[in-house]
Amino acid sequence: MKPQVVFVLGGPGAGKGTQCSKIVESYNYTHLSAGDLLRAERAREGSEFGQLIGNYIKEGKIVPVEITINLLKKAMEETMQKDEKKFRFLIDGFPRNEDNLQGWNNVMDGKADVKFVLFFDCGNEVCIDRCLERGKNSGRTDDNRESLEKRIQTYLQSTQPIIKLYEKHGKVRTVDASRSVDKVSKYVTKDDGDILGF
Numbered sequence: 001m002k003p004q005v006v007f008v009l010g011g012p013g014a015g016k017g018t019q020c021s022k023i024v025e026s027y028n029y030t031h032l033s034a035g036d037l038l039r040a041e042r043a044r045e046g047s048e049f050g051q052l053i054g055n056y057i058k059e060g061k062i063v064p065v066e067i068t069i070n071l072l073k074k075a076m077e078e079t080m081q082k083d084e085k086k087f088r089f090l091i092d093g094f095p096r097n098e099d100n101l102q103g104w105n106n107v108m109d110g111k112a113d114v115k116f117v118l119f120f121d122c123g124n125e126v127c128i129d130r131c132l133e134r135g136k137n138s139g140r141t142d143d144n145r146e147s148l149e150k151r152i153q154t155y156l157q158s159t160q161p162i163i164k165l166y167e168k169h170g171k172v173r174t175v176d177a178s179r180s181v182d183k184v185s186k187y188v189t190k191d192d193g194d195i196l197g198f
């Protein structure tokens with residue numbers, strides 16, 4: 001079975017990870033966060049990319065796709081090898097720029113079906129406040145004001161155009177992510193809104 005993919009996008013702190021965890025509780029989807037995979041690779045002993053990834057993350061820049069696509073592909077393959085019924089994926093935080101999108105098309109075109117983009121729409125101020133709050137405990141090198149300003153710029157300059165591109169093709173499902181976790185979750189899942197349409 002070909003992997004079925006939903007790309008999950010939105011600003012830093014929009015709630016992508018939080019909502020993906022909730023979706024996974026109710027639906028047979030596997031959540032893969034590009035950011036989490038990159039952080040794991042950064043921490044992996046012997047990784048030749050550790051330092052590069054660390055620098056990119058702190059600067060709020062997007063890591064070259066050759067690194068990210070390999071991590072995603074490997075994670076998808078491992079999931080499907082363990083259980084062939086697990087062919088549905090929420091890919092969170094990808095594609096974040098033109099380079100990401102090209103890399104996906106080069107490596108995954110024809111090998112996976114992208115169903116749509118799930119877009120968590122949230123104002124920049126709310127995004128920053130949430131990340132600063134998360135930063136009190138997250139231990140993340142990029143949940144501070146200096147990195148966040150750069151991450152927001154990257155989001156506006158590089159990620160928004162990707163969302164607009166998918167929008168032109170009618171492939172974006174938008175969620176108002178400024179509401180409470182429960183309200184957003186109810187809208188995303190079947191209870192109310194049924195935006196995933198399963």
Ligand code: ADP
Binds near residue numbers: 011012015019
């Ligand atoms: P992302 O993966 O989009 O960066 P997260 O899911 O990690 O965002 O959420 C960022 C922070 O905001 C976390 O501390 C999370 O607990 C909190 N959060 C997530 N969704 C909401 C929400 N709807 N309202 C308030 N806080 C939220």
Ligand code: C5P
Binds near residue numbers: 151
């Ligand atoms: O999605 P998340 O907030 O975890 O991403 C953290 C950082 O990881 C991004 O700011 C970026 O530096 C890096 N990243 C990336 N390419 C992606 C996803 C994340 O370079 N596709």
Ligand code: MG
Binds near residue numbers: 033
């Ligand atoms: Mg996240």
